Amino acid sequence: MVLAAVPINVVIDFNFDLAKPSSIKIEMDGKDLGVGETVIDSNKLSMRRDIDPNAPDGVYTVVYNACWPDGSCHDGNFQFAIDRSLGAGFADMTNKKETEIKLSQIMFDPQNIKISKGTKVTWINDDGVGHFVNTDSHPAHTYYKDQNSKALKKEESYSIVFEMSGIYPYHCSAHADTMIGNILVE
Ligand SMILES: [Cu+2]
Numbered sequence: 001m002v003l004a005a006v007p008i009n010v011v012i013d014f015n016f017d018l019a020k021p022s023s024i025k026i027e028m029d030g031k032d033l034g035v036g037e038t039v040i041d042s043n044k045l046s047m048r049r050d051i052d053p054n055a056p057d058g059v060y061t062v063v064y065n066a067c068w069p070d071g072s073c074h075d076g077n078f079q080f081a082i083d084r085s086l087g088a089g090f091a092d093m094t095n096k097k098e099t100e101i102k103l104s105q106i107m108f109d110p111q112n113i114k115i116s117k118g119t120k121v122t123w124i125n126d127d128g129v130g131h132f133v134n135t136d137s138h139p140a141h142t143y144y145k146d147q148n149s150k151a152l153k154k155e156e157s158y159s160i161v162f163e164m165s166g167i168y169p170y171h172c173s174a175h176a177d178t179m180i181g182n183i184l185v186e
Contacts, residue, residue, distance in 0.1 A: 004086035004112070005167040005184050006055045010034070010062055011048040013140035019069040024049040027061045046142045053165060057082050090114040090184050100124060101181070103131040103152065103172070108181035115162060116186055122159040125152040131179070133158050136169040138176040144168055 010026055018040045024047060026034040035050040047066070059081045067073040091110040093099040096119055102109045104126040115121065123133050133149040134141045141148050147170055149158035162168065162185045172179035 001169075002081045002083050002086065003167045003169070004082075004090065004182060005084060005165070006053055006082060007051060007080075008144060008164055008166040008168070009048045009050050011046055011142045012062070012064055012066070013046045013137065013142055014066060015045070017044040017069055018047055019044075019067050019071075021065070022047050022067045022073070023065045025063045026051050026055075027063055028056070028058055033060070041142065046140060048142075055082060057084055087114060087184055090182070093119070094186055098122065102126050103179075106131075106172075106175050106179055108172075108179065111180070112182045112184070114184045114186060117163060117165060118161060119185075120159055120161045121183060122157050123149070123152070124157045125154055128154055130174060132173045134171055134173045134176075136171060138171055138173060141173070 010024055022040060023038045024034060025032045033052045033055045035052055038047055038049045040047045059079055061077055061079050063077045065073050065075050090112040093113045094116045098120040099115060101123045103123055125131050130151045130153055132151060135144045135147040147160055152158055162183060165185050168183040170181055
């Protein structure tokens with residue numbers, strides 16, 4: 001995955017209960033860009049760690065140690081990249097109090113937008129089929145838990161205000177493979 005800005009956190013989902021001392025490192029060139037402690041979510045199925053908001057462009061390796069309540073642990077890793085030049089392709093909605101995204105023809109329109117901190121984003125369903133707004137990844141929807149709507153029928157809408165800089169990848173959980181979008185908060 002290549003992100004157009006620094007993620008607000010790195011979250012990893014599991015299908016078993018996590019326990020201490022589970023940990024996440026977010027490494028580039030041997031340096032850990034993670035900030036603060038690794039946090040296990042209250043349902044114990046996800047763990048997350050913040051990342052330095054000034055993390056540079058490049059490829060990151062997430063190295064994690066996931067522990068079970070019985071004390072056994074296993075390691076894993078995966079990569080993601082940050083490339084701020086991708087933000088040039090985003091629709092510029094900065095310096096607005098509010099902006100709208102249509103759910104139209106099973107797509108988010110516009111698909112990728114750039115906004116300023118404090119902007120209210122409203123999604124409106126123009127389609128006859130139901131849609132959702134869900135934070136990545138699918139189906140756990142844990143990256144930014146505040147960005148999860150109920151099922152939206154035609155002409156129904158959903159709004160949230162984005163207060164923190166970073167990239168917010170999201171999707172519609174009814175059309176998770178193709179109906180995807182990004183909010184870049186400057
Ligand atoms: Cu949909």
